[in-house]
Amino acid sequence: MPLKKNxxxxxRVINEEGGFIMSYIEELQKRIAHIEKGGxxxxxxxxxxxxxxxxxxxxxxxxxxxxxxEDAFFANCxxxxxxxxxxVTGIGKINGQDVCVMANDSTxxxxxxxxxxxxxxxxxxxxxxxxxxxxxxxxxSAGARITDQIEMFPGRRGAGRIFHNxxxxxxxxxxxxxxxxxxxxxxxYIPAFCDIVVMVDGNASMYxxxxxxxxxxxxxxxxxxxxxxxxxxxxxxxxxxxLVKTEPDAIDYARKYLSYFPKNFxxxxxxxxxxxxxxxxxxxxxxxxxxxxxxFNMYDFINRIIDADTFCEIKKKxxxxxxxxxxxMNGKPVGIIANQPKMKGGVLFPDSADKAAKFIxxxxxxxxxxxxxxDVPGFMIGTKVERAGIIRxxxxxxxxxSEATVPKISVIVRKAYGAGLYAMAGPAFxxxxxxxxPTAQIAVMGPxxxxxxxxxxxxxxxxxxxxxxFIKEKxxxxxxxxxxxxxxSEMVIDAIIxxxxxxxxxxxxxxxxxxxxxxxxxxKHGVYPV
Amino acid sequence: MQEVKAMMAxxxxxxxxxxxxxxxxxxxxxxxxxxxxxxxIAAEESGTxxxxxxxxxDFVNEGDVIAIIEA
Numbered sequence: 001m002p003l004k005k006n007x008x009x010x011x012r013v014i015n016e017e018g019g020f021i022m023s024y025i026e027e028l029q030k031r032i033a034h035i036e037k038g039g040x041x042x043x044x045x046x047x048x049x050x051x052x053x054x055x056x057x058x059x060x061x062x063x064x065x066x067x068x069x070e071d072a073f074f075a076n077c078x079x080x081x082x083x084x085x086x087x088v089t090g091i092g093k094i095n096g097q098d099v100c101v102m103a104n105d106s107t108x109x110x111x112x113x114x115x116x117x118x119x120x121x122x123x124x125x126x127x128x129x130x131x132x133x134x135x136x137x138x139x140x141s142a143g144a145r146i147t148d149q150i151e152m153f154p155g156r157r158g159a160g161r162i163f164h165n166x167x168x169x170x171x172x173x174x175x176x177x178x179x180x181x182x183x184x185x186x187x188x189y190i191p192a193f194c195d196i197v198v199m200v201d202g203n204a205s206m207y208x209x210x211x212x213x214x215x216x217x218x219x220x221x222x223x224x225x226x227x228x229x230x231x232x233x234x235x236x237x238x239x240x241x242x243l244v245k246t247e248p249d250a251i252d253y254a255r256k257y258l259s260y261f262p263k264n265f266x267x268x269x270x271x272x273x274x275x276x277x278x279x280x281x282x283x284x285x286x287x288x289x290x291x292x293x294x295x296f297n298m299y300d301f302i303n304r305i306i307d308a309d310t311f312c313e314i315k316k317k318x319x320x321x322x323x324x325x326x327x328x329m330n331g332k333p334v335g336i337i338a339n340q341p342k343m344k345g346g347v348l349f350p351d352s353a354d355k356a357a358k359f360i361x362x363x364x365x366x367x368x369x370x371x372x373x374x375d376v377p378g379f380m381i382g383t384k385v386e387r388a389g390i391i392r393x394x395x396x397x398x399x400x401x402s403e404a405t406v407p408k409i410s411v412i413v414r415k416a417y418g419a420g421l422y423a424m425a426g427p428a429f430x431x432x433x434x435x436x437x438p439t440a441q442i443a444v445m446g447p448x449x450x451x452x453x454x455x456x457x458x459x460x461x462x463x464x465x466x467x468x469x470f471i472k473e474k475x476x477x478x479x480x481x482x483x484x485x486x487x488x489s490e491m492v493i494d495a496i497i498x499x500x501x502x503x504x505x506x507x508x509x510x511x512x513x514x515x516x517x518x519x520x521x522x523x524k525h526g527v528y529p530v
Numbered sequence: 531m532q533e534v535k536a537m538m539a540x541x542x543x544x545x546x547x548x549x550x551x552x553x554x555x556x557x558x559x560x561x562x563x564x565x566x567x568x569x570x571i572a573a574e575e576s577g578t579x580x581x582x583x584x585x586x587x588d589f590v591n592e593g594d595v596i597a598i599i600e601a
């Protein structure tokens with residue numbers, strides 16, 4: 001006899017005389033319909049006002065053809081007010097590939113986590129682990145349900161396990177976070193352990209303590225946007241990677257991003273139909289200024305060597321002096337790390353080094369070949385960056401770059417000075433090749449700095465009128481000494497390439513290096529400079 | 531009102547606008563010289579240059595205000 005105890009309020013299966021008024025099938029359908037609607041209508045309206053879509057609508061947009069399988073749909077179904085316990089978990093297809101997903105339902109207790117919410121998230125993660133499928137997190141959650149804390153917070157199957165699982169999944173399968181609403185307190189670690197975090201401007205936020213808590217506990221008055229908003233995280237803290245205007249934009253980005261990845265670390269990414277390079281009036285030679293110190297726009301260079309419209313940039317607004325993004329050449333994915341001379345002279349800073357380190361690890365984990373485009377005056381110097389620990393941040397970039405075993409090509413576009421050469425996969429770090437354009441210049445430092453460093457006293461002793469001529473003479477000598485043909489003769493670089501032939505050269509080399517299969521070294525793991 | 535700030539430490543090499551000039555978004559205001567590179571510092575929004583707070587040859591630190599632009 002079904003449902004006499006704990007009978008849900010909305011569904012009465014038995015009438016007062018004890019007779020059935022609904023068939024089993026009807027009851028099931030009614031329950032399904034109730035759960036599928038999510039939380040109370042007023043919360044749906046509230047979300048709509050903010051431009052937020054209902055969780056099931058999000059999933060409809062995300063998958064090729066809706067969610068294929070869903071587990072624990074009935075979680076907490078004895079309580080009518082908590083449909084699916086505020087989270088949808090299941091598997092659907094993106095670009096024809098099965099992926100696992102967990103998606104908060106913010107119409108149900110603000111997407112907060114109860115005991116079953118956490119268990120559902122853990123189970124879908126463990127499914128992703130068993131099947132080795134990508135794992136997506138569609139986050140819109142107020143955090144822990146304080147009333148359930150003993151059941152969901154501290155224990156073996158408590159929320160901490162979500163992060164433990166994420167850490168275990170990291171590098172095995174792609175993990176993507178789409179942030180549609182808040183990701184508060186402990187919940188903020190879900191994005192932190194994902195490969196990439198896409199944030200919707202105005203709605204998404206991440207913070208450990210809310211502005212209200214900050215005021216109460218430390219006395220700081222601050223707005224949510226300033227402290228943990230999407231724009232701040234995508235441009236200042238670097239915890240966010242991609243800033244988008246709307247939820248459909250976020251979903252489109254995730255679908256595009258995933259097309260560059262294999263489903264797990266055992267496989268290589270799928271090639272797509274090759275496309276021609278974009279057509280431009282100016283050739284590569286024409287966009288590179290002869291004066292090494294004058295800026296130019298590295299995006300113009302990138303667009304002249306990749307398949308048209310294939311650049312999928314990561315962290316565009318964070319540390320823009322270094323560009324990182326996925327692209328395709330002849331249809332095959334290539335991860336690009338490029339100095340941007342137009343921003344901060346292309347100098348490397350602590351943030352740019354961190355940005356590079358994470359991107360390199362991402363590509364290396366999922367067998368995406370790397371391309372380094374160098375035009376770098378070196379790492380920044382001065383009090384500010386030394387106090388910020390630029391040495392250890394730079395070391396992170398060197399370590400990630402050095403350890404990467406995917407096909408790795410470095411191209412010296414213009415200058416490669418000092419540790420900039422090292423950080424950008426210089427010859428000592430086992431790139432499969434180090435190519436140079438005729439505009440390349442490799443040195444410990446540029447001619448101006450070098451002549452200053454070596455002859456400072458001599459210059460000071462000279463009469464004023466002789467100084468300029470002396471400096472020029474020494475600079476010319478220095479330039480001859482670091483001449484690119486001399487470096488080619490010493491086999492420091494592997495080839496000098498005509499700029500307009502670079503794309504073809506790269507396509508050939510990546511095709512050949514595809515056979516690469518190496519292990520960096522044997523050990524448990526390195527002791528990372530963090 | 532918009533404060534145009536130095537994005538990195540360096541010397542003011544050239545000031546390329548004058549007080550009273552109308553400037554567009556992304557138009558260069560000053561060019562710093564740092565790490566032997568020319569570092570253009572541009573306006574983030576269009577407007578009129580109200581004040582220039584540096585002189586050529588000055589050292590500026592990251593975050594220092596270089597100019598003020600009124601929308």
